[in-house]
């Protein structure tokens with residue numbers, strides 16, 4: 001059966017099965033780590049722009065990326081996903097977090113939030129019990145809005161802003177995640193549309209691996225945080241990427257208060273959530289994209305899962321403060 005899908009590299013409609021640019025989409029969206037050929041049309045798009053060499057911010061150590069190509073591909077992929085799968089029932093896009101013992105610290109959730117427990121627990125783990133009540137909170141890379149909605153409904157911030165660079169994802173959230181004090185805006189992590197010192201906390205869950213420059217992102221976090229504000233982070237990195245990330249944290253002007261390797265907790269969550277994620281993929285994703293999507297979703301036995309299992313990919317969480325702990 002032939003289906004029509006947007007191909008993020010070209011923005012055109014192409015017949016499937018995927019070839020050329022669409023095959024490249026598969027590789028890009030599944031955190032490809034080996035060197036891959038960049039198709040001619042993609043190079044043309046990036047012509048004249050600076051070459052990007054990860055692993056500054058990402059997972060793809062060997063791939064020389066034109067700067068704007070990386071951003072373009074991720075935005076097109078997340079935009080296509082929000083547009084084509086507009087159901088509000090799919091609220092999260094992270095790998096989840098399972099505490100070491102499942103019955104320790106399991107937060108009470110409404111029955112409608114129970115299916116997303118593991119994804120919610122990744123947010124709770126990253127925030128680490130910090131009191132967000134009456135604070136102005138920003139989530140960068142808010143995706144389908146489940147995390148920002150959860151924080152808004154359960155943690156009583158004064159205001160909660162979800163920001164994502166995909167207009168389609170922001171539109172989906174503004175249609176479906178209607179909570180008092182919660183708003184979603186379109187914006188780039190590397191150039192945020194907010195005045196300096198606008199927020200008490202910035203949350204960033206499984207999004208930073210998409211960014212062209214982690215240093216620029218961290219300088220933006222520093223800028224938009226108020227003195228004493230906190231940055232809550234969770235994401236994947238290659239082994240080299242972990243080393244770079246630590247250097248970036250140490251150089252960004254924020255104080256690292258906590259840093260934890262949660263690879264085991266994330267792997268356990270992936271195992272526990274495997275069947276549900278397979279059901280979501282079967283229900284919402286066109287069959288021709290099932291394979292790359294399973295990798296993207298960390299389904300057991302696929303590449304990202306195997307790399308987490310072998311230790312080639314690590315999952316880190318961190319809490320940083322603007323100002324030394326004594327001052328805040």
Ligand SMILES: C[S@@+](CC[C@H](N)C(=O)[O-])C[C@H]1O[C@@H](n2cnc3c(N)ncnc32)[C@H](O)[C@@H]1O
Pocket residue numbers: 071074075078079091092093094140141142143144145146147163164165166169187188189190204205206207210211
């Ligand atoms: C894997 S999803 C995670 C979404 C959400 N945090 C969650 O846990 O469900 C990554 C999100 O980051 C967003 N993103 C990637 N690069 C971005 C950028 N430069 N600026 C803002 N958002 C970005 C994507 O559009 C996507 O929604």
